[in-house]
Amino acid sequence: MDKEGKKTGGRQKGTPNKTTGTLRMAISKIVNDYYNSDTLMEDINKLKPKERVDMMEKLAAYVVPKLQSVDLNAEVKTEHTIEDMLIELAEDDE
Numbered sequence: 001m002d003k004e005g006k007k008t009g010g011r012q013k014g015t016p017n018k019t020t021g022t023l024r025m026a027i028s029k030i031v032n033d034y035y036n037s038d039t040l041m042e043d044i045n046k047l048k049p050k051e052r053v054d055m056m057e058k059l060a061a062y063v064v065p066k067l068q069s070v071d072l073n074a075e076v077k078t079e080h081t082i083e084d085m086l087i088e089l090a091e092d093d094e
Contacts, residue, residue: 011017034040044052080088 044055047055
């Protein structure tokens with residue numbers, strides 16, 4: 001970068017990194033091949049029940065979005081019209 005903070009060389013903004021893309025494709029192929037093999041089911045069956053549940057929980061995070069708790073602090077304000085105030089005053093007198 002030059003003194004003014006402007007980019008003077010390298011990849012243009014938004015250009016994907018070739019190494020990252022290649023690595024992601026390689027990992028994707030390995031995972032896909034393992035998923036489609038009998039080895040995956042054999043490995044799952046070798047796990048203890050607790051380990052199997054833990055593994056399923058971790059894998060579910062990639063398929064099902066996690067729910068987040070929500071705090072709601074609502075303050076409701078109502079505005080009374082002149083008619084409402086007159087009705088209230090009339091009821092107080094009765």
